[in-house]
Amino acid sequence: MVSSKISHIKPTRDTPSFKHILIAPAVLIMLVMSVIPLVFVIVVSFQRLSMSDQITSFEGLVNYWRIFSDARLWEAILHTLTITFAALPVELLLGLLLAFHFVGDRPLKRLFVALLIIPSVISPMVAGSMWRLMFDDRYGPINQIIGWVAGEHISILWTINSAWVYPAIIVADVWQWTPFMFIILLAALANLDREQLDAAAIDGASSWRTFVEIILPAIRPVMMIAILIRGLDLIRMFDIVWQLTRGGPGSLTETISIYAYIRGFQEFDTSYIAAVVVLLMILFSAILVFTLKKMEIAR
Amino acid sequence: MRRLGGSWGRSVIWYATSIAIVAVFLFPVYWIFSVSLKTPREIFRFPPAWYPSRPQFNNFWILIRDGDVWSIWNSFVLAFSSTMIAMVFGIACAYSIVRFKTGGENLAIWIISQRLLPPIAVVFPIFLIYAKVGLTDTYPGLILLYTAFALPYVIWLMRGYIQEVPIALEESALVDGATLWQLLWHIVIPLTRNGIFATAVFAFIFSWNEFMFALVLTRTEVITYPVQVSQYFGAQSTFWAKISAMSVLGTLPIFFAVAAFQKYLVRGITFGAVKG
Numbered sequence: 044m045v046s047s048k049i050s051h052i053k054p055t056r057d058t059p060s061f062k063h064i065l066i067a068p069a070v071l072i073m074l075v076m077s078v079i080p081l082v083f084v085i086v087v088s089f090q091r092l093s094m095s096d097q098i099t100s101f102e103g104l105v106n107y108w109r110i111f112s113d114a115r116l117w118e119a120i121l122h123t124l125t126i127t128f129a130a131l132p133v134e135l136l137l138g139l140l141l142a143f144h145f146v147g148d149r150p151l152k153r154l155f156v157a158l159l160i161i162p163s164v165i166s167p168m169v170a171g172s173m174w175r176l177m178f179d180d181r182y183g184p185i186n187q188i189i190g191w192v193a194g195e196h197i198s199i200l201w202t203i204n205s206a207w208v209y210p211a212i213i214v215a216d217v218w219q220w221t222p223f224m225f226i227i228l229l230a231a232l233a234n235l236d237r238e239q240l241d242a243a244a245i246d247g248a249s250s251w252r253t254f255v256e257i258i259l260p261a262i263r264p265v266m267m268i269a270i271l272i273r274g275l276d277l278i279r280m281f282d283i284v285w286q287l288t289r290g291g292p293g294s295l296t297e298t299i300s301i302y303a304y305i306r307g308f309q310e311f312d313t314s315y316i317a318a319v320v321v322l323l324m325i326l327f328s329a330i331l332v333f334t335l336k337k338m339e340i341a342r
Numbered sequence: 343m344r345r346l347g348g349s350w351g352r353s354v355i356w357y358a359t360s361i362a363i364v365a366v367f368l369f370p371v372y373w374i375f376s377v378s379l380k381t382p383r384e385i386f387r388f389p390p391a392w393y394p395s396r397p398q399f400n401n402f403w404i405l406i407r408d409g410d411v412w413s414i415w416n417s418f419v420l421a422f423s424s425t426m427i428a429m430v431f432g433i434a435c436a437y438s439i440v441r442f443k444t445g446g447e448n449l450a451i452w453i454i455s456q457r458l459l460p461p462i463a464v465v466f467p468i469f470l471i472y473a474k475v476g477l478t479d480t481y482p483g484l485i486l487l488y489t490a491f492a493l494p495y496v497i498w499l500m501r502g503y504i505q506e507v508p509i510a511l512e513e514s515a516l517v518d519g520a521t522l523w524q525l526l527w528h529i530v531i532p533l534t535r536n537g538i539f540a541t542a543v544f545a546f547i548f549s550w551n552e553f554m555f556a557l558v559l560t561r562t563e564v565i566t567y568p569v570q571v572s573q574y575f576g577a578q579s580t581f582w583a584k585i586s587a588m589s590v591l592g593t594l595p596i597f598f599a600v601a602a603f604q605k606y607l608v609r610g611i612t613f614g615a616v617k618g
Contacts, residue, residue, distance in 0.1 A: 052441045061522045063437035069431040073456055076490035080467030155360045157604055164600045166551035168568040169589045173370040182390050230608045230618040268615045280458040282553045300462040302378050307466055323463045331455045
């Protein structure tokens with residue numbers, strides 16, 4: 044887990060220059076690619092650039108005020124949170140169940156695990172394309188399978204019908220990222236203290252009590268990291284939704300990223316989206332610094 | 343937990359369940375592979391056929407004929423160059439952070455935050471700048487962005503691997519008169535070789551799979567394979583044959599890479615936070 048060894052080399056005469064030469068190129072590239080664009084986008088957010096306007100003078104907080112009355116943006120935030128809070132618990136629970144199933148040694152287990160992680164390593168964009176094919180109302184197998192079970196012809200328009208788009212998106216996301224949760228939790232379970240578990244078994248503790256009182260606290264740190272990574276991924280979600288619905292029907296499935304992409308790169312509301320991006324950066328940086336410090340990941 | 347082994351019946355149930363789980367998770371992958379081998383007529387057969395009646399590679403041939411495979415080459419060039427640059431600078435930076443505590447905790451947190459920001463918030467400002475200086479749709483522009491994207495990842499992974507090198511080796515080499523560069527080159531890099539390979543492979547895959555940066559910053563010249571696939575979803579017609587064939591081409595290399603580096607996977611996908 045988190046390593047906290049105190050291990051560094053005692054400074055000598057040439058260390059100060061050496062250690063700075065080593066970090067210089069990497070830090071320089073990251074600075075250039077973050078600070079200059081950030082300054083630039085802040086400047087643009089105070090101007091008025093759009094499809095119709097080319098005003099580069101200082102316009103104050105106009106763009107920032109617009110955010111409050113932009114219903115489409117708030118809906119996009121709501122959509123993003125809906126997907127996050129629907130998909131994340133399912134992925135966690137399924138991942139945990141799979142991890143319990145596959146913990147312990149059996150012949151072929153490694154093969155099963157290797158096959159099972161495939162969804163999480165393919166491109167999310169390709170995963171979205173796969174599910175677009177799967178969900179096609181005529182030529183995809185999903186409606187066909189449901190038809191067999193239901194015993195009648197089914198033609199659900201998964202990526203168009205407003206009642207079915209969210210289930211479709213969530214199924215695709217759960218399919219791709221449950222294996223991610225699974226493999227991390229499997230690693231956590233495999234590292235459990237066997238003696239403690241055996242002692243609990245001897246004491247006659249029920250499986251549920253063993254789970255709640257021993258297993259859960261032990262895997263909690265790893266679980267939190269998995270939830271953090273997945274949670275951030277879901278809030279930034281773009282690829283899968285883009286391939287499945289392009290944010291449609293209408294703007295019903297626009298996530299924050301899709302909203303900003305369409306408004307910024309298709310409708311060219313440049314200065315306004317610059318303001319949205321500035322706020323997004325501030326919000327995200329604050330959350331990141333707070334969580335990362337709290338989790339003591341960087342020690 | 344339960345005692346494993348147990349009765350023969352339990353084993354049968356375990357294997358049956360395992361096979362069922364794997365089948366469900368691999369079915370969409372199987373489906374896209376199977377579509378890529380069908381003839382266009384068979385792809386649009388109703389009800390859908392569950393396997394190609396006469397598997398053929400014509401869909402792949404069409405990608406080559408129409409020049410669409412260039413997008414695979416572009417993906418490779420961008421992912422490979424940026425990974426190489428990020429590895430060289432990233433290993434150096436990680437070594438400095440681990441052994442000399444350069445920048446302290448704050449630098450480490452700033453670095454990883456760069457990677458966890460929403461891609462749209464990263465690429466929108468970059469686009470504004472690139473449009474001004476003419477870097478959109480060029481190799482240098484995209485390689486620069488992908489390098490900046492790969493660096494935090496490489497630094498964090500390598501940080502973990504370097505921490506595992508016993509410091510005593512470096513200290514005794516110092517006593518013997520080795521220079522600081524020699525410590526890095528002759529002790530740390532050889533000892534973290536496996537970690538270096540694994541980090542490079544995963545950094546490569548992340549860039550290879552990346553979609554949004556490429557979608558925003560490429561037009562015609564350096565289109566990557568994910569952008570190429572997304573362009574097939576047209577308003578009137580959807581080129582399923584091309585979508586499936588291109589997806590298969592883009593996915594196959596990842597299968598081999600992950601199969602070879604499975605041992606490092608948990609560490610690789612958690613930025614080194616969980617050591618599998």
